[in-house]
Amino acid sequence: MGDRLFxxxxxxxxxxxxxxxTLDYVPETNRLKGTAVITARATQDLSRFDLDLSGLRVRTATVQGAKAQVARRDDEVLVTPAKAVGNGDVFKTVVTYDGIPRTLKGDDGGxxxxxxxxxxSTALGEPTGSMTWFPGNHHPSDKATYDMTxxxxxxxxGDPYDVVSNGRLITEKDKGETVTRHWRTDEPMASYLAHVSVGYFExxxxxxxxxxxxxxxxxxDESDAAADVPDVLPRIVDWASERFGPYPFSSTGAVVDHLPGLDYALETQTKPYFDEAPDEALIVHELAHQWFGNSVTPRRWKDMWLSEGLATYAEWLWEEGHGGRSTDEIFEDFYDGTDDESKGIWAFPPADPPSAGRVSDPPVYGRGAMVMHKVRNAVGDKTFFGILRTWTREHRYGNADTRQFIALCEEKSGKDLTGLFGTWLFGERKPPRM
Structure with missing residues (x-):
């Protein structure tokens, strides 16, 4: 895909x-058997194509119903169909696979x-984890709909496990010794947002x-600490819809797990995943991602500041509107380094992470939010929130990048914002106080 960071x-x-x-999973042995039916459109003539898959063993593969040759190279499955696929053709690839899926340790230690x-178990995909449990095109720019059975x-x-995934629960079948749940995601989703959790849940x-x-x-185990989540979550969705535009998906929710040591949450589409009972600010952050990151997904990993910066700024807006600091005060606390989340925000420009292991570092979050605040101050509230609603409407279910965001800000405000973005988004050093 030509992504510099990955x-x-x-x-x-x-x-x-x-x-x-279609997945069969045995928690006691952690063994997974899967069949992936991948429907795709060729964008060039294909005598061979690759799928990302880490670890699991491929048993069979077919393309358009005919047996295909398969080879492995590191985390790639090389598929050679019996008959070449023509440019523009819609074709179906079926891969059967099995094994004990891997847990990866990212460059940042997570x-x-x-x-x-x-x-x-739980499956978490950002940035590379989804390739450990299903083959596919695992880059944010290739979004698709999903059925997970x-x-x-x-x-x-004799007690059943719960199975929770993205989207809507279509069917639930008790077959005596097993339980099968079919979840459907109707709107396009980047693969890093795909999610399955198996366990006991209320x-x-x-x-x-x-x-x-x-x-x-x-x-x-999180029942008491997370008792308010089912009530708080709908209120936050309604609050965010007023500011960012209509909620982009056909369902919402959350998974609150008990996974000590994971130390992060993830904006898995329609149901953010929390490793423990979250506070309101974290719920706001992950739900804001449903607009910024999930519906409008960064085109390349270096554009992740558009997702994390806006989700962090949503936290600032929530605090401002619920008896806390104003967004001006939060900005100053980040600038002065007195906010708990401000450490390390000047390490690199938010729109230019130096390596794959740093796409989730503080500049992408905190300084990304500071960029949003500077834009808001420069264009005024009416124009700023109009920009956000236009952004989520024009790029709904698609991908967008930094260049497009800057162009929209200048178009809607009628201002040349080159200096602002040059200083706060692309600048190598902490700007002087202005």
Whole structure:
């Protein structure tokens, strides 16, 4: 895909339209068997194409119903169809695979991929983890819809495990010794946002004021600490919808797990994942990602500041509107280094992380939010929030980059913002106080 930060992720030559994933998982052995039906459109003539897959063993592959040749090279599956695929053709690839999926340790030390929990497992994909449990084109710029059908045996006491994933629960079947759940994601999703959690959860269902279905799964070990999540979450969705535009998906919710030591949450699409009971600010951050990052997804990993900076700025807006500091005060606390989250924000320009291991470092978050605040001050509230709503409307379900955001800000404000972005977004050093 030509991504400077992650040069081996993603593959050219085709665009995935849909993933149909059928998974059989045994928590006691952590063994996974999968069938991936990948529907894609060729963007060039293809005598061969690659899929990203880490660790798991490929058993068979077919393209358009005919057996295909398969080879492995590191984290790539090289597929050679019996008959070449023509440019513009929509084609279907079916891959069967199995094994014990990997847990990866990123350059920043964080865990991702398929992670065992005390009562099952969870799959977390940012930035590379999704390739540990299904083959695909694992780059944010290739988004697709998903059907995930997961079968899990009941435990030794005959009790069923819960299976939670993105989107809507379509069917739930108890077959005596196993339980199968089918989840569907109707709107395009980047693969790093795909998610499955297997374990025991307390399920809370409800609705927002706009009649959006809410599905919250809470690990019993977090039940007391997370008791307010099912009530707080719909309020935050409604609050964000007023500021950022209509909620972009057909359902919302959350997974509150109990995974000590993970030390992060993730904006998995429609149901953000929390490793423990979250506070309101963290819920705001991950829900804001449903607009910024999930619906409007960065085109390249270096554009991640557009996702994290806006989600962080949503936290500032929430605090300002709920009895805390004003956004001006928060900005000053970040500039002075007195805010707890301000450490390291001047290490590099937010729009230019120096390496893959630093795409989630403080400049991308805190200084990214500072950029948003400077834009707001420069163009005024009415224009600023108009920019955000236009951004989420024009790029809904797609990808966008830094250049496009700057162009929109200048178009809507009628101002030349070259100096502002040059100083706060691309500047190598902390700007002097102005």
């Amino acid at each position: 040069p081996t992720l993603g593959n050219g030559g085709y665009d995935v339209v849909h993933y149909g994933l 865990l991702e991929g398929w992670i065992e929990t005390d009562d099952g 997961v079968t899990v045996p009941k435990d030794e006491d 399920i809370h269902k409800g609705w927002t004021d706009d009649d959006l279905p809410v599905y919250v799964a809470i690990d019993p």
